[in-house]
Amino acid sequence: xxxxxxxxxxxxxxxxxxxxxxxxxxxxxxxxxxxxxxxxxxxxxxxxxxxxxxxxxxxxxxxxxxxxxxxxxxxxxxxxxxxxxxxxxxxxxxxxxxxxxxxxxxxxxxxxxxxxxxxxxxxxxxxxxxxxxxxxxxxxxxxxxxxxxxxxxxxxxxxxxxxxxxxxxxxxxxxxxxxxxxxxxxxxxxxxxxxxxxxxxxxxxxxxxxxxxxxxxxxxxxxxxxxxxxxxxxxxxxxxxxxxxxxxxxxxxxxxxxxxxxxxxxxxxxxxxxxxxxxxxxxxxxxxxxxxxxxxxxxxxxxxxxxxxxxxxxxxxxxxxxxxxxxxxxxxxxxxxxxxxxxxxxxxxxxxxxxxxxxxxxxxxxxxxxxxxxxxxxxxxxxxxxxxxxxxxxxxxxxxxxxxxxxxxxxxxxxxxxxxxxxxxxxxxxxxxxxx
Numbered sequence: 001x002x003x004x005x006x007x008x009x010x011x012x013x014x015x016x017x018x019x020x021x022x023x024x025x026x027x028x029x030x031x032x033x034x035x036x037x038x039x040x041x042x043x044x045x046x047x048x049x050x051x052x053x054x055x056x057x058x059x060x061x062x063x064x065x066x067x068x069x070x071x072x073x074x075x076x077x078x079x080x081x082x083x084x085x086x087x088x089x090x091x092x093x094x095x096x097x098x099x100x101x102x103x104x105x106x107x108x109x110x111x112x113x114x115x116x117x118x119x120x121x122x123x124x125x126x127x128x129x130x131x132x133x134x135x136x137x138x139x140x141x142x143x144x145x146x147x148x149x150x151x152x153x154x155x156x157x158x159x160x161x162x163x164x165x166x167x168x169x170x171x172x173x174x175x176x177x178x179x180x181x182x183x184x185x186x187x188x189x190x191x192x193x194x195x196x197x198x199x200x201x202x203x204x205x206x207x208x209x210x211x212x213x214x215x216x217x218x219x220x221x222x223x224x225x226x227x228x229x230x231x232x233x234x235x236x237x238x239x240x241x242x243x244x245x246x247x248x249x250x251x252x253x254x255x256x257x258x259x260x261x262x263x264x265x266x267x268x269x270x271x272x273x274x275x276x277x278x279x280x281x282x283x284x285x286x287x288x289x290x291x292x293x294x295x296x297x298x299x300x301x302x303x304x305x306x307x308x309x310x311x312x313x314x315x316x317x318x319x320x321x322x323x324x325x326x327x328x329x330x331x332x333x334x335x336x337x338x339x340x341x342x343x344x345x346x347x348x349x350x351x352x353x354x355x356x357x358x359x360x361x362x363x364x365x366x367x368x369x370x371x372x373x374x375x376x377x378x379x380x381x382x383x384x385x386x387x388x389x390x391x392x393x394x395x396x397x398x399x400x401x402x403x404x405x406x407x408x409x410x411x412x413x414x415x416x417x418x419x420x421x422x423x424x425x426x427x428x429x430x431x432x433x434x435x436x
């Protein structure tokens with residue numbers, strides 16, 4: 001994506017400290033080569049889950065096929081089938097995925113090419129630079145280091161090169177794509193051997209930056225490479241508070257459907273911009289004790305709801321109080337501008353399912369740290385009513401990949417939620433039975 005969005009919120013003091021430390025590590029003069037992972041380290045997408053992008057292809061697919069299955073479901077099934085068939089000893093590529101999809105759907109070779117080209121165009125359009133990743137990349141180039149980028153994904157080189165250029169990473173020295181090196185997908189850390197060869201220096205003169213502790217940090221250190229972990233934004237966002245678990249519990253399996261696209265997008269943008277520079281959960285807060293973050297994730301999603309009206313008098317009072325805080329308003333306004341920057345008016349077509357839930361969470365379950373930000377703008381009566389100890393919400397486990405379950409499994413989850421003693425006893429019994 002050409003250009004970038006500049007949020008009104010500066011990094012917090014804790015984030016500034018992390019930023020300075022990481023830049024200092026990159027500029028150390030014992031590094032000759034800096035190796036970066038591409039996805040999540042240098043480049044992000046504005047989606048909670050990769051398959052969200054496939055919703056943009058449903059109309060294209062409907063013109064080519066009359067099957068009852070959606071393109072999103074078929075595309076995911078084809079990828080899983082390709083992974084099962086090829087990943088152990090080979091590589092999953094976009095072409096292999098679409099070969100399987102064509103057989104599943106019966107589309108013509110021309111239709112297959114059209115859809116595959118459309119997906120490549122979309123990922124190129126939606127990919128945008130992670131700001132901290134870009135700062136580290138630019139610092140590496142300023143220090144005259146060789147820069148190597150590794151793309152572990154099924155997209156071909158020409159797509160990766162276009163993404164790098166559009167995101168401002170055109171001055172790299174080398175791009176490693178494991179499938180081109182005959183490195184099977186199952187050998188998750190073998191790409192580091194190629195990094196060493198491409199660098200032309202000893203391993204102890206290489207600094208590797210990635211987001212997976214096992215594959216990017218431990219595996220690098222074992223090979224004598226120095227390593228810095230730049231955590232992925234989505235897990236950081238999930239761990240920062242209880243909101244995502246609350247929303248997932250309320251929406252149960254609907255969270256993966258089209259009608260919840262808006263709230264998923266809200267979380268994706270919240271992660272990408274709020275946790276670009278890593279920050280952790282703060283005590284007695286679900287929003288890092290930050291007014292801007294409250295405005296972004298509480299008031300922001302309400303903008304999806306046409307003719308929004310609060311459901312309770314307390315919600316009305318809370319909104320009025322938040323609207324008196326300029327930093328909260330900055331967060332709300334940035335959400336609206338950021339959404340339009342990435343998507344235009346497209347997301348609104350899916351409705352607003354779940355977009356009231358962050359406000360409901362604030363009203364009924366918010367920690368005292370976050371309440372104290374809003375309480376000064378409430379009346380004495382409202383302070384007394386809202387100042388009581390928060391109630392603990394029910395939280396669902398948050399999955400980074402779509403959970404696909406049959407109707408019986410869904411019913412079992414409703415009757416015996418994950419984490420309950422009855423559920424654990426039944427699963428243990430089933431496990432013992434399978435081993436016999």
